Amino acid sequence: MPATSGARPVAIELNAVLVALIGDEPQVLTLEDGALLPSGPFESDHPTLQTGVRGWVERQTHHPLGYVEQLYTFADRYRESTMGYRIVSISYLGLTRERAAAGQHEPGWQSFYRYFPWEDWREGPPKILARAVLPRLKGWVEAVSDNARRERRQRVDGNFDIDAWNEELVLQRYELLYEAGLVPEAGRPRKPVTDPVPGEPMRYDHRRILATGIARLRAKIKYRPVVFELMPPDFTLGQLQRAVEALAGRPLHKQNFRRQVEQQGLVEETGATTTGTGGRPAKLYRFRREIVLERAVAGSKLPLARS
Amino acid sequence: MPATSGARPVAIELNAVLVALIGDEPQVLTLEDGALLPSGPFESDHPTLQTGVRGWVERQTHHPLGYVEQLYTFADRYRESTMGYRIVSISYLGLTRERAAAGQHEPGWQSFYRYFPWEDWREGPPKILARAVLPRLKGWVEAVSDNARRERRQRVDGNFDIDAWNEELVLQRYELLYEAGLVPEAGRPRKPVTDPVPGEPMRYDHRRILATGIARLRAKIKYRPVVFELMPPDFTLGQLQRAVEALAGRPLHKQNFRRQVEQQGLVEETGATTTGTGGRPAKLYRFRREIVLERAVAGSKLPLARS
DNA sequence: ATATATATACTCAAGTTGAGCATATAGGTG
DNA sequence: CACCTATATGCTCAACTTGAGTATATATAT
Incomplete structure (x- = not known):
């Protein structure tokens, strides 16, 4: 039993x-x-x-x-x-x-x-990071010494690395800010936050749940074709790119993005084009829904033996 | 509210x-x-x-x-x-x-x-697949016609592809076998399974939960250093490889496995060696636990712009 | 001494990725 | 209209990564 x-x-x-x-x-x-x-x-x-x-x-x-x-x-x-x-x-x-x-x-x-202004890197590093977030985290690191300081520094450096930004760490960054007392969270056993970092709070733990959702979504778009659930039936590759950029919060290389999408066989041309994009007319594409059943994807990084 | x-x-x-x-x-x-x-x-x-x-x-x-x-x-x-x-x-x-x-x-x-004998590919394709599992799935596919058959065939082909085995799909394969009526699961609203595919059942939905856990673990070992939680403090690279092979259920290429582990900086030599391995003595390594804080990892497959 | 394991070092071709040049074709402007 | 500016699309190339070995080292067993 x-x-x-x-x-x-x-x-x-x-x-x-x-x-x-x-x-x-x-x-x-x-x-x-x-x-x-x-x-x-x-x-x-x-x-x-x-x-x-x-x-x-x-x-x-x-x-x-x-x-x-x-x-x-x-x-x-x-x-x-x-x-x-x-x-x-x-x-x-x-x-x-x-x-x-x-x-x-x-x-x-x-x-x-x-809610997470430091997560939008589409126009380059958000100014709020250098101006408000990082200095406050620095203060938190230096509020202790020796081993504790080294550990705090490692966590901040690993999660907020300006030169190697990892857009998937939304939840970890939020939790770090919470631990550092830089974001308020209602109902939690914590001293009140007097001077929070910019970004709207939510009631209860809803902002944390939102961070969980964004983090999951950012991870998922890399290996499952979930963006298409957010797109209209027909779309241009430019639209698709802006959609991914919006979710990932990062600018993408246009030519390489198209290459990736095309060679993954995720889309097919509808045959139509649109002139509403401000330059050369763009081809319209649609998602090849069959592919979800066909390919269960997964990016094996294991060095498999034989073939 | x-x-x-x-x-x-x-x-x-x-x-x-x-x-x-x-x-x-x-x-x-x-x-x-x-x-x-x-x-x-x-x-x-x-x-x-x-x-x-x-x-x-x-x-x-x-x-x-x-x-x-x-x-x-x-x-x-x-x-x-x-x-x-x-x-x-x-x-x-x-x-x-x-x-x-x-x-x-x-x-x-x-x-x-x-519980999942068809998931162990360490010695090559398990015989049980060709002998028991695939024929039964084929029967399930052919029990219907037209569109339904095509969809069933796609799902079987995508999840049980012998030539491109994807070890992460443990849960999806189990669920497919369940849908096909080839594994029993107590308490579920299903007709009793008269002649299940080999592999031990469990009570309630515990076998499904186990499949979820194995699938998650197989996915995780590829991008987080979780194997080390299962290892003794000091180990040889051979032991480490057999551990990963045991979890992934697949044989790995020895030289490439070492290269990967070494260049990721996950381990350091202890300085000692052991002769208990049956051949040339192996160096002992330990996990560099600091790395967990340093690198929050993640394998970006997004084609980022600029640098 | 020899056979048999496993461990470790190194190589090389093929494939993938990052970065960018070049061209096409719309709309707007003097 | 010639030209500027946008966006779209096609293509190249070097750097890096990965798959698949060959080659060598050093234990134990016979």
Whole structure:
């Protein structure tokens, strides 16, 4: 028998990091003027968690969810429900297609970089890094000495290396800033943050959940064709590149990007072109959806023997 | 307010996929003669889930856990506790160091490949694949026609490709076998499996959880230095290679493996050598633990612009 | 002494990647 | 209209990485 006898009742809450691209800007659906991620109860009439999330999100947003994946389950003691149950929150990442009004501000949708301004390197190193983030981290490093200082320095250098920026470390950087007392997080057992680094906070641990979602998405676009879940059916390679750049928060080399996309066989030409791009007309492409079944991908870095 | 009002009480159960290498064989800790993974209640006096798992596992096994990571949260309706609560199970992957008695059978420890015999390619393609698994899958493909058949064929070809075996797809292969009715899984809404493919079953969904853990571990060894959590403090490169081969289930090219390990700077020589290896004495190495802080790794496959 | 292991060092061709030059074709401007 | 500016697209090339060896060293067993 599995040892479930000592299990205690808790309440389950679902959280969603719902992402869309609106006019080249990566956005997340929020409530309460950007302070909360959408949350919903786990309804027992759904056969699985996944379908529960799907149903509830699609009811709320009236848009189909192209892709859903579980992010993480948090059950930290600082979140207690009013009923006395302990709250366990299970968070999901969901991707949905661009809304109609490109370039407009849709109510509830907020840019990733409102919460993590140091993560947007599309125009080069964000000034906020050198001006606000790094000096404060330096202070935190130097607040201790000897081994502790060396360890802090290594962590800062490894996660905030200007010369070898790693865009996947969104969560680790956020957690480091949290440890350094530079970002506030409601409800956590921490001394209040008097002078936080720039970037909007959220209530509860929602900003941390968002960081988890962005980090996962940035890692995933490198080895699974998930960007296409955010694109319209037909698109130019330029649009596709801007979409990846928006998510990764980094500028890409145009010619090499096309080479990569084309030789991976991810897209096919529709035959049409568009002149709306401001220069030579661009060919329109569509995602070859069959490829998801065919190739289960994976980048083996293991030095396999024989062939 | 987050919409937690409709949340229903459930019971939380923790499951662990606890891995150790025992004499070149990758093993998992089980109960009930291999039929169950260790499970424990979520005790409310632990500040976080992670420390809860750690404490409970270390109490049970009397060994420190080198590495713990959350795997997945399952809450499928077919698992109801006797009390009427719904059970949500949160599973973890844990790595621990090799036991004293190498080569011996430790009670409770079972080889990965007892449960997934088709996943062990260390001696070339497992005979069981051509003899039992693939023919049965072929039957499943041909049981339908037209589009359905084409889709089934694509999925089988993509996940069980003998000529381009992808060792990371452990979970996807297991799920495909489940869908094809070739592996039994207790408690699931499925017709009973009369003639399963070889490989031990487990109770509940524990075999699926184990598949999740192995898949995660196989993916992780490629970009994080987690193997070292399974190794003794000093080891030869030969031992290290056999450890990776055991986890990945594939033979590696010896010279290229050393090159990779050395140029990644993951290890340093201890200065000592050992003659116990049956040939020329091997240098002993140790893991450079500092590197974990220094390099946050990640294999960028994005074609970045400028430098 | 010889056979057989394993360990370690080095080489080389093929493939991949980073960086950039060159050309095509739209719209806007004097 | 000639020309400037954008974006799109095609192609090259050197540097680096990877796959697949050959060659040599040094233990133990017979």
